[in-house]
Amino acid sequence: MTATAHGKELGSFLRSRRERITPDQVGIPPGTRRRTPGLRREEVAQLAGVGITWYTWLEQGRPINASAQVLAAVARTLRLTDAERDHLYRLAGVPQLLADVEPALDIPDELHAIVRALDPLPAVLVNARTDVLGWNRSYGALHHHLVSAPAAQRNTIWYLFTALQEHSRILNRDEQAPEVVAGFRYSYSQHLNDPQWRDFVARLRDASPLFARLWDTEDVAPPRLCDKHYDFPEIGEIRIRSTGMALVDHPGIRIVVHTPAEDRSRERIDRVLRRPDWSGRGRPPGSPVNGGGMGGTVSSVM
Known part of the structure; x- marks a missing residue:
């Protein structure tokens, strides 16, 4: 910039x-x-x-x-x-915090193995811009339209603000949106010289009037993960808590794990995974299908 x-x-x-x-x-x-x-x-x-x-x-x-x-x-x-x-x-150009380092495009195999082992808890690998770098079978089942999107749109913030109503099952988006944008601006200011970040913001402003309005407030806050509420047809509401773990050996990459907020949500996630029309969603082509709600495969964006 x-x-x-x-x-x-x-x-x-x-x-x-x-x-x-x-x-x-x-x-x-x-x-x-x-x-x-x-x-x-x-x-x-x-x-x-x-x-x-x-x-x-x-x-x-x-x-x-x-x-x-x-x-x-x-x-x-x-x-x-x-x-x-x-x-x-x-x-103002006065250094106070070390800027996040953008990760390399090659994600180490051990990270994919960790994400795979977390199944049936939905887990995803993301970078500082919240681009989705990899996910396990459970995450793919719960977020089919996100992981199936073109690579340029396979981003959790992009999905939050642009997903079609019939694709987005997020019930508490209005509650999440201001916090998400304030946290994203906090990260954005550490990447002001990166044209990819600036292009992402410009494209998202054009695609989402809500994001544009919230971005113009100039609000900023440390990024934090929010509880999310989803609605699945014929299954009901699923409430999850997100936990993000920064990786010391891989700056800029986080593993985000979704934990059921209650027993009812845990049971409903398992029902999603066991449904024939959901169990294989989010898998990369040619990967093995695992039966039941346990086990899983991991997909990655390279």
Whole structure:
């Protein structure tokens, strides 16, 4: 990403955070002729102890030097969360966190073996952008349309926001969506120079008005996995809890495991796996079919 693009992201983020702070929150009389929904630039500059010209240029995205100490004062004034502060530092080019490393395309066989061994618990391998890199038989059965999608769309966030209503069985998407986008922005700011990330965001904005609206809020938060509720025809609601495990030896890759939230959901997952019309879904062509709800195969995207 160019310096100009970095500055545009930074300015947009600062404006969104400034506009959400009301004068009374920082002890400023509201007045009667305010044209901005939050603080004025000069008020932020005064409260942070920086020059109004410097802060204006910062918000305009001009190429100026910003120290960690000065950015910390701006972050305190704007009442940024820890995740938002880290996001601000990255946009300003002041390193605070080590960026995630994109994994190589070749996924070691032992990772596929681990995912396969987790069956009948649904498990999937994903990278920092949530591209699906591999999955086991149970995951393929529960997420048939996701794992069957073209490689460019085989991504959990893409699926959340673009799946056709008759394909998506997610019941609590509205609850998940804001958290997912805020967490994705947190990861996105660590990959600002990667054109693939920028292209992904642009394509997803075009494909999903909901994603575009949530992306424009500039909200940012540490990524976290959400409980998910699914509805399966003739079987009922399945509630799962997601657990993500980062792999120290393979930076950027996570194993995400879906655990039934209750005995009823566990029984219903097993029913999905035992149904003749579901048991083979999500398998790569030519792989063996395992009977019953146990066992499984693993597929991968290469």
